[in-house]
Amino acid sequence: MRIAEIYQSLQGEGRLTGSESVFVRTASCNLRCWFCDSPYTSWNPTGKDLSVNEVLERTFSFDCEQVVVTGGEPMLSAELIPLCEALDQAGKFVTVETAGTLFLPIKCNLMSISPKFFSSAPSPTNESSWHQRHEQTRHAPEVIRDLISCHDYQVKFVINSKEDCFTVENYLTEFPEIERERVMMMPQGTEPVGLKKIRDWLEPYCSSHSLTFCPRKQIDWFGLVRET
Numbered sequence: 001m002r003i004a005e006i007y008q009s010l011q012g013e014g015r016l017t018g019s020e021s022v023f024v025r026t027a028s029c030n031l032r033c034w035f036c037d038s039p040y041t042s043w044n045p046t047g048k049d050l051s052v053n054e055v056l057e058r059t060f061s062f063d064c065e066q067v068v069v070t071g072g073e074p075m076l077s078a079e080l081i082p083l084c085e086a087l088d089q090a091g092k093f094v095t096v097e098t099a100g101t102l103f104l105p106i107k108c109n110l111m112s113i114s115p116k117f118f119s120s121a122p123s124p125t126n127e128s129s130w131h132q133r134h135e136q137t138r139h140a141p142e143v144i145r146d147l148i149s150c151h152d153y154q155v156k157f158v159i160n161s162k163e164d165c166f167t168v169e170n171y172l173t174e175f176p177e178i179e180r181e182r183v184m185m186m187p188q189g190t191e192p193v194g195l196k197k198i199r200d201w202l203e204p205y206c207s208s209h210s211l212t213f214c215p216r217k218q219i220d221w222f223g224l225v226r227e228t
């Protein structure tokens, strides 16, 4: 599987925020969000092809119980199945982070799903072919249903504008099986000033709509720096 980086840091987002984790970041994605904060896994993929055993060896070199398999889109590689199986056998607590467009029968302790909306699509003018592919791929209702029925899960939405909040409500109407208390609203941005601007209105919105505001603590702690 193509791997961009493996490192230990703190989980910055979601219900396990603050927990020491080893991050295994795969290096390809089937979407092209305009705001992608890891373009080295999407727009300009980098990384090395490693076998499952090599990934495990590097992961086990850190003394850490939590493992986060992220991307890019980790579900693009079927090697995720034996990787997650081996991590489970080793007693690791495994989170898989996905945009929820592809399903693999994997073992994990937390499925962290971040569905993408129309507002995440790249420019139809400058990136017309990726705009089209992104729009054809980003919404896979059966995959979402399978992921949440098979796993403990959280759903993290990236929020850039108030329109995105309306889109979330429509999404939750489409998927009544998603429990509202598992939904997290995360501001879009890669620097503290922009994140705060969104936080200023999004946090009160969440309080008044029974939703959970989800800060991106890794930006506060480290900035947008690789391997953090």
Ligand code: SF4
Pocket (backbone or CB within 6 Å): 029, 030, 031, 032, 033, 035, 036, 037, 038, 039, 041, 042, 071, 072, 073, 099, 116
């Ligand atoms: S789904 Fe995630 S990794 Fe892929 S382009 Fe969007 S933000 Fe980047």
